[in-house]
Amino acid sequence: MSTTRPSEAEEAQSDSYWTLAEPSEAEYSEKRSKFLAFAYPVTTEEEALARVAELRAKYYDARHVCWAYRLGPTGEPYRANDDGEPSGTAGKPIHGILVSQGLTEVIILVVRYFGGVKLGTSGLIEAYREAALAALEDAPRKECILQERLSVSFPYELMGPVMRQVKETEARVLLQDFRESCLLELEIRAGRLDELYTRLERIYGVELKSETATNGR
Structure with a gap:
């Protein structure tokens, strides 16, 4: 059986990964709820959790501070946290954005101020996904070899x-x-x-x- 050697482009993909060059943030609103989204480059769990503690202290009056991160060249390990939102409606969609954007060694945090109108499960998933995406929209990225x-x-x-x-x-x-x-x-x-x-x-x-x-x- 013959085998095909990977192309140079395929080899390059296997020994590099993408992260953020610097922090970025954005704001997203849905039915009077305000979502403040923050993306930071991080290399360790301790660094990621320090960012969580920092934003929880700064936005102490917010209803939720939800987040997800990926570490290492392959995005392992990772964690996602709903911080009181219904299970799977916040941390998971935030993590999904990191995966879909091909980013690792990054944490995204979304601070929610409740606007008085419930969004429902699908509405929350969409809102957290859009907020996370907004935080990355203009974020400078860099390739790590x-x-x-x-x-x-x-x-x-x-x-x-x-x-x-x-x-x-x-x-x-x-x-x-x-x-x-x-x-x-x-x-x-x-x-x-x-x-x-x-x-x-x-x-x-x-x-x-x-x-x-x-x-x-």
Whole structure:
């Protein structure tokens, strides 16, 4: 059975993700209820929950402060909170907007001031969804590239062939030590690690060690 190698575009998608470059906010109204929506870039649960505490203190007189966040390159873990609204009518639609917009390491919070008219289940879902979307409408976004590190050891006479592969795969040299044998610490986009590893592995006398992945925020 033949297999097809992923295209460069597909590989790029697998080793990057999108988040917000800076906070954003918006306001949405529905049947006299006012929804204040806030979106923040966050990297940890502690940071996300600090934003929740901050807005609850600031808008202490609001009926509800509902929210959802996604963390990590794949959007895991995530949490959603209805804060007293009927189950599934607030946090879940907010989370759904993050998913549909392809964003992670972001929390969206929606503060609701009740206007005296009940919206019903479907009305609440739509209102929280629209408020969350409004908060993202003009929000600047940025792509984060996942990186891998590779340690390369080799005798000095292999300097030319090794550095040629480093240059051609656009790896970045983090550290170099040429005092006895040669040692390079490299960082490269995760989608190109296998390519670089294979190229260097073909050079007799080169020793390789792959290290923990990092992200390029």
